[in-house]
Amino acid sequence: MEFIVDTLGNAFSVVAEFGPELRKVLALTLWVSGSATIIGVCLGVPLGVALGLGRFRGRGAVTALVNTGMGMPPVLAGLLLLMLLWNDGPLGSWGLLFTPAAMVAAQALLAVPIAAGVTAAGIRALSPDTREQLASLRLGRWTQGVVAAREAWPAVVGAAAAAFGRVIAEVGAVLIVGGNIAGETRVLTTAIVQESRRANFGTALGLGIVLLLLALFVNGVLTHFQLKEAT
Amino acid sequence: MSGIIISGLSHSYPGGTVEIENLELYEGERLVLYGPNGSGKTTTLRLLAGTLAGGPSIDTAYLPQRPIAFRGSAGWNLTLGLDQSAHPTAQRLAQEMGVSQLLDRPARRLSGGERQRLALARVLARPEPIVLLDEPLAALDVSDRASVAALVNKALGGRSAIVVTHDREIAAALGDRIAVMIDGRIRQVGTPQEVFTQPADEMVADALGIGNVLGGEVMEIDGPLIGLKVGPVVVWGLGEGAEGSSARAIFGAEAVTVYAGTSPNAGSARNTWEGTVEEVRPAGRLMEVLIDCGPRVAALVTPGSMEALGLAAGSKATVAVKATAVRVLSA
Numbered sequence: 001m002e003f004i005v006d007t008l009g010n011a012f013s014v015v016a017e018f019g020p021e022l023r024k025v026l027a028l029t030l031w032v033s034g035s036a037t038i039i040g041v042c043l044g045v046p047l048g049v050a051l052g053l054g055r056f057r058g059r060g061a062v063t064a065l066v067n068t069g070m071g072m073p074p075v076l077a078g079l080l081l082l083m084l085l086w087n088d089g090p091l092g093s094w095g096l097l098f099t100p101a102a103m104v105a106a107q108a109l110l111a112v113p114i115a116a117g118v119t120a121a122g123i124r125a126l127s128p129d130t131r132e133q134l135a136s137l138r139l140g141r142w143t144q145g146v147v148a149a150r151e152a153w154p155a156v157v158g159a160a161a162a163a164f165g166r167v168i169a170e171v172g173a174v175l176i177v178g179g180n181i182a183g184e185t186r187v188l189t190t191a192i193v194q195e196s197r198r199a200n201f202g203t204a205l206g207l208g209i210v211l212l213l214l215a216l217f218v219n220g221v222l223t224h225f226q227l228k229e230a231t
Numbered sequence: 232m233s234g235i236i237i238s239g240l241s242h243s244y245p246g247g248t249v250e251i252e253n254l255e256l257y258e259g260e261r262l263v264l265y266g267p268n269g270s271g272k273t274t275t276l277r278l279l280a281g282t283l284a285g286g287p288s289i290d291t292a293y294l295p296q297r298p299i300a301f302r303g304s305a306g307w308n309l310t311l312g313l314d315q316s317a318h319p320t321a322q323r324l325a326q327e328m329g330v331s332q333l334l335d336r337p338a339r340r341l342s343g344g345e346r347q348r349l350a351l352a353r354v355l356a357r358p359e360p361i362v363l364l365d366e367p368l369a370a371l372d373v374s375d376r377a378s379v380a381a382l383v384n385k386a387l388g389g390r391s392a393i394v395v396t397h398d399r400e401i402a403a404a405l406g407d408r409i410a411v412m413i414d415g416r417i418r419q420v421g422t423p424q425e426v427f428t429q430p431a432d433e434m435v436a437d438a439l440g441i442g443n444v445l446g447g448e449v450m451e452i453d454g455p456l457i458g459l460k461v462g463p464v465v466v467w468g469l470g471e472g473a474e475g476s477s478a479r480a481i482f483g484a485e486a487v488t489v490y491a492g493t494s495p496n497a498g499s500a501r502n503t504w505e506g507t508v509e510e511v512r513p514a515g516r517l518m519e520v521l522i523d524c525g526p527r528v529a530a531l532v533t534p535g536s537m538e539a540l541g542l543a544a545g546s547k548a549t550v551a552v553k554a555t556a557v558r559v560l561s562a
Contacts, residue, residue, distance in 0.1 A: 133299040135282040136354075137312035147311070150302045 010202020015209050021183075026210060028100060029187040032178075033168045035104045040111025040163040045156055048116040049145040052123025052152075053131075066120070069113025077109045078176030085177065098179040103187070106173035111163035118162050122155020123148055157226035161219055168215055188214070234258040234391060235289055235361065242278055242285050249274045249415040256361070256391050261384070263406030264395045265426075267438050271415035272395040276363050279393065292357035296365040296395075298346035300338035305330070305345075308338040309353055321356035327382050328352050343370040348379070355386040362392040368401055377471050380404050381561045403427065403444045403481045404560035411435050423479070436514070443487070445480045445526045449473060449559075456501070457559040462525035467501045468557025478561045486556035487530035489520060490549040491540040500551035504528070508546045511537065522548050 014022065050056070051063055083089050085097040096102045126134075130151055134144060149156050171189035178185035180194060188211040195204035240251040249271040256262050264272045273296055278286030280293035300308055309325055310318050325331045328348035333341060341349065347370035354362065367383060368376045380401060396402050402409050403423040410420045411431075419431035423444040426435070447461035449472040459466045459480050466480040493505050506524030513519070517531045520542055528550050532542070542548060 127299075129295065129297045130299050130301075132277070132282055132295045133297075133301075136280060136293045136295050139312050143312075147301055153302065 007201045007205055011205035011209060014203050014206025022207070022210065024183065025186050025188055025191050025207070026214065028185070029168070029189075029211075030214065032100055032103045032174065032187055033107060033164065036107030036111050036167045037160060037164040039104070039108040040115045040167070041160050043108075044112040044115025044117075044163065045119045045149060045159060046145065047112070048119025048121075048159065049123055049149050051116065051120040052126075053134075053145065053148055063120070066113045066116045069110075070117045072110060072113065073172065074106075074110055074170040075172030075176065078106050078173035081106045081109065081173070081177050097177065098181060098185055100178070100185060102177040103174045103185060106177045107167040107170065110170060110173060111167050114166050115159040115163045118159035119149070119152070119156055122152035122158065125155070126151055154226050157222055161222045161226070164218055164222070165215065168211070168218070234260065235287075237279065237287065240275070240278060240286065242274060242283070244274055246274075247271060247415050249278065251275065251417055254410060254417055254420070256393060257407075259389045259391055260407045261387065261392050261394060261405050263402045263409045263423075264393055264412055265397065265399075265402045265406075265409050265439070266412035267397060270412045270438075272397075272412050273365055274415075275412070276365050276393065276395050280363050289361060290359045291361045291363050292354050292359040293363040294350055294354040294365060294367055296369075298343065298350040298370055300341060300346045300349070303338060304334065305336050305338040305341060305349055306334035309334060309349055311353065313353065313356055314358070317356045317358060321352055324352035324355050324382075324386055325349065327386075328379065344372060344375070347371060351379070351383060355383065360390055362387060362390055363395075364392060365395045366397075367394060368396070369398070376401060377404065377558070377560045381471070384561075399427075399440060399442060400481050400558055400560065403442075403479055411438055413438055440483065442481065442483050443529055445528075447478065447480065449476050449478050456554055459559055464502075464504045464525045466526075466552075466557060466559075467554040468559040469555060470559030470561075472559055472561045476561055478559050480557050480559050482552055482557040484514075484519060484529040484531040486552055487528060488551045489522070489530045489532055489536075489540065489542065490551065491542065491546070493547045493549060501554040502552040502557065503549060505547070505549050508542055508544055508548050510544055511542060520548075522550055524550060528552075 051059060051066065081102065084091045085102055086092055134148060139147065171193055174187055175190050180186050180190040188207050192204045192207045195207065234255060234257040237251055237254040240249065242249045246269060264275060266272050274283065277283035279289060280291050309321050313321055325334065328351060330345055330348045333345060351367055368379055371379055384405060394405050406423055408420055409423055409426045411418045411426060413434050419426055419435050424446065427439055427442045427444045445461045445466055447459040449457055450460040450465060451458035452474060455469055456467050457470050457472050459478055461480065468480050472478045504524035506522040508520060509523045509527065510521045511518055514531060518534055518537050520530045520532055522528050522530065530550060
């Protein structure tokens with residue numbers, strides 16, 4: 001019992017202190033996962049709209065790929081990217097390994113399928129009447145996609161929330177391509193792993209609380225947009 | 232611009248099969264596709280519009296059945312999909328349809344009728360030579376349908392149109408010809424007069440209901456009543472129209488009272504005409520009597536009344552119809 005109380009006490013003091021090291025880790029977390037989410041939404045939402053609306057060749061195969069990608073293990077995404085960015089790998093000359101850019105790329109790889117899958121489901125859920133009206137207007141592809149995405153607005157925001165939730169919580173991919181270098185590539189999840197291994201449970205729990213608060217804040221903002229009656 | 236011939240159109244869907252061997256749409260014509268719910272009218276229109284695969288490739292403007300307003304202002308919805316050059320036309324049509332004052336509002340806040348007027352203005356502003364309208368007036372108040380039908384007719388101008396409806400008055404008012412569709416097939420094509428007064432078979436008669444459609448010219452207006460000159464008689468009814476314009480009077484055969492002889496006490500009905508019985512034929516459990524009063528008028532009577540009145544082909548008769556039972560729609 002004393003152990004639990006001590007751990008909780010330490011955790012809260014870590015949060016309350018909010019020291020420079022924690023602030024740096026938090027900032028990098030927000031930067032990496034935020035960038036990955038933005039990339040995921042920018043690529044995934046149009047892909048999802050195309051999958052939800054279109055009747056193009058290979059749509060079934062792409063849908064299967066996207067659905068599989070939604071369940072892609074982060075460590076595998078990290079491993080694939082690691083091989084690409086490794087010194088002897090095809091993109092080794094870019095020198096991105098163990099940098100925040102590599103971490104953003106790894107998380108974006110996880111975010112794109114989620115954003116695409118959730119968006120596509122939302123577009124497919126548009127009423128047949130809406131789809132018929134949309135088809136009747138003979139809009140250009142791009143305009144048609146934009147109108148459809150606006151109609152499926154709650155799903156598009158949901159896609160962003162799901163993508164962010166996926167990347168903020170993952171540790172495997174950023175650990176592999178980022179390396180958890182203090183002050184350079186350490187984010188909240190990798191820091192939690194490290195502190196847990198060292199049995200610094202209080203610190204680890206404190207970081208966990210910060211992570212949860214961050215997720216709560218971002219999702220609060222997104223939920224606000226999701227529920228706002230976009231007219 | 233020219234008419235089209237729709238032929239060999241065939242499509243199966245979970246609810247049935249649409250099979251059109253041959254249907255011609257003349258240049259500048261309003262062809263009404265009329266039939267009961269589930270007869271395949273909407274499927275046919277979707278095939279022609281290309282929103283359902285398997286139809287011919289023709290250049291059409293298409294108004295789907297239910298008016299959907301997309302997120303955004305009504306004004307934005309109005310011009311969605313239109314070339315810049317068509318925007319002024321859309322604005323003018325919106326004004327005529329009575330929705331121009333709503334354009335700043337979010338389209339989703341509009342009523343069903345307002346959305347439909349907006350959608351009508353949009354589709355009628357499109358440049359395609361053939362216009363397909365699926366139940367264009369169904370979302371409107373009954374009292375507004377005649378005036379909007381006239382606006383649609385005017386806005387269509389010289390373009391050809393196929394209009395789907397299951398409303399007999401709309402069909403009679405808008406259609407140059409009516410194609411009656413039952414169970415996915417066209418059973419009869421003809422002018423409203425032909426189709427309503429001489430249905431090809433019992434199924435068509437059933438689908439249409441036996442009725443009277445009399446075309447004429449507006450001669451006199453008396454308050455809410457319009458006097459339509461149809462051959463030698465004047466038909467009074469409720470509706471809209473300007474003096475001198477052509478219009479149609481539409482009333483059901485069940486609204487017609489028949490008296491034997493030439494000068495009986497025909498009550499207070501404003502429409503009382505004398506004529507000669509042309510034909511008597513069974514119509515289900517009732518008898519349909521066709522009386523030549525100048526225009527030919529169809530009436531439904533019970534077999535008992537037939538006998539009591541002594542009606543037979545060649546006998547004199549007087550028919551009466553209350554003016555309030557007659558709808559006058561501008562043609």
